[in-house]
Amino acid sequence: NRLKAIDLFIEKNPEYEKKFTLVLVVVPSRIGTKNYFLLKKQVDEMVGYINGKYGSIEWIPIWYLYRQLPLINLTALYNIADVALVTPLRDGMNLVAKEYLATKTEKKGVLILSEMAGAARELGEAIIVNPNDIEAIVEAIRRAFSLSDEEQIEMNRIMNRRLSRYTIEKWAKEFLESLIKAGDIQLEYSTKKMTKTIRNRIQKDYLSAQQRLLLLDYDGTLVAFADTPRKAKPDERLLNLLNKLTSDKKNQVVIISGRKKETLESWFNLSRLILVAEHGAWIKKAPNDWQTIEPLSNQWKEQIRPLMEHYVDWTPGSFLEEKDFSLVWHYRKADPNLADVRTKELENALLDLIANLNLGVLRGNKIIEIKNVSINKGRIASLLLKDYPADFILAVGDDYTDEDIFMVLPENAYTIKVGISSTYAHYSIQSPEDVRQFLFELTEVNQ
Incomplete structure (x- = not known):
């Protein structure tokens, strides 16, 4: 060249x-x-x-x-x-x-x-x-x-x-500090790991509870991440698991996701399952229609979209997803080295562009999302706590958007992070498959 x-x-x-x-x-x-x-x-x-x-x-x-x-x-x-x-x-x-x-x-x-x-x-x-x-x-x-x-x-x-x-010398010092930090994270993970004793305690409290609130993330929690959003459709096994959980009258199950409301509605047709889309912008309590938790504007998209489309053109393998109140740049299929460069550039460019707008930049798992700053999973979780008082609260999530939930829940809530990373959650679990097994065990203990 x-x-x-x-x-x-x-x-x-x-x-x-x-x-x-x-x-x-x-x-x-x-x-x-x-x-x-x-x-x-x-x-x-x-x-x-x-x-x-x-x-x-x-x-x-x-x-x-x-x-x-x-x-x-x-x-x-x-x-x-x-x-x-x-x-x-x-x-x-x-x-x-x-x-x-x-x-x-x-x-x-x-x-x-x-x-x-x-x-x-x-x-x-x-x-x-x-x-x-x-x-x-x-x-x-x-x-x-x-x-x-x-x-x-x-x-x-x-x-x-x-x-x-x-x-x-400075590089070596920083390298060793990073190594020590990784060890600290590993130690933190091992101390929070879901042991059999912890599982038994959760199952015991679940069994004795009169009202339960289960807040579940979707991608990376109930299903593994996929190359494109369409490939993460729930399988029959997951739908059966959710059906078991929601059929228990003591349970109020909520899926809190970053996905579009149309996608969630097409995937889940369970009468007692509450769906939350776009990280809390939309909520659907069956049989009601979708509602926003506050009046929201999306007029800002016309200003932001051209910049994000430019980075799609500039980064092979990436694509732009448009939701009602957010824009998401996906780069899971892009070259990792190039994506590392582009994500920093795009994030900085977006921060400059939204300085006077009521917007926030969210870094998720292989995505950069821009949305109204007032919308987050913690806020919707707080509203759900008021609407559905419970003596057993469980929240499971995998990335830092779920940290907002972990932070607002009461101390007696069981909060579980999927994967190894620093977290406000009380416990950690290894993978979506382990999450499914854990939830299945809860349904069995109630038999």
Whole structure:
């Protein structure tokens, strides 16, 4: 893509002919493998094509060096290069970008860096590009050539200062701290884990209770996550389980989900099951129709939707889901490295855009959702507690939207988090399958 970008750059900017040379250093590796041979053949042909198309006795656009350069020569090349074009399609760190900056003793020079390189997270002042977007690389080269000396010096000063401060010792310290934190989370999980003793206590309290309120999340709690929302439809086994729970007159069962109300209604047709959609925006108490808990507006969508659609176009494998009062960007099927970059960018862009709106940005499991800030699962749980007084309260959920429920419930409520993470819940359970088994045991103890 770099070579295609150079070809397109010269074609679109003929005024730069004879004013620059690309020094392409290709270090031999994986010699003998078929794919490497084919890739090298493509590079050889592309270099020849560009040099033949634009080159002359006076100017060769690309100097092609297929060999390992000694460090002293490579350092000298970095030092004299006005622009470094570092655009890997995928890279864990990429030291070339940092080495280039380290050689800029006069601080002049422009780094163009792939957003897929790990170093891009530290070198935000560089010109960051999508390595798959040839037009973007062309624009980055044009911009690099147009930056003033003062702009180059300031950009490099900031990046070099950051690199000099973030030493290997500091990295090692942060790594060990993260490792210790992971151990603390594991310890917390083990202390909250649902043991047989805890299960027996819950079953005993369940059996003796006169009125029970069961608040259940759906995705990640009753069913495992799926690539697309449509694939998470409840199976017959789950429907039978919910039917058993709701047929007990002492139970009031509520599914509190982030899903659309139309989806929940099409999936669940149980007369005594309360459905809550869009994290609490909608509630349906059979046989009543859906109701909102307060007047809500969705006029803000026209302002927000174009930005989120842009990130759908920019992130292959992602898609936008529109609900009545929220917009959700799903990225479960996107490349994990690219998604990691895009989620931070989109979240920051959304926070800037909604500064004066009554909206909040919610980070869920492989989603970013924007919705009215007053709507959350904790608020609807509080209303349900008033409407359905109970001497046995159980809440089960898997992500931080469910933490709002755990926080508002009384201390004597049984709160259970699915998975390993920090939580306000009293106990933790491993998977949706374990949740189903636990709920099934409750129905059996009541026989």
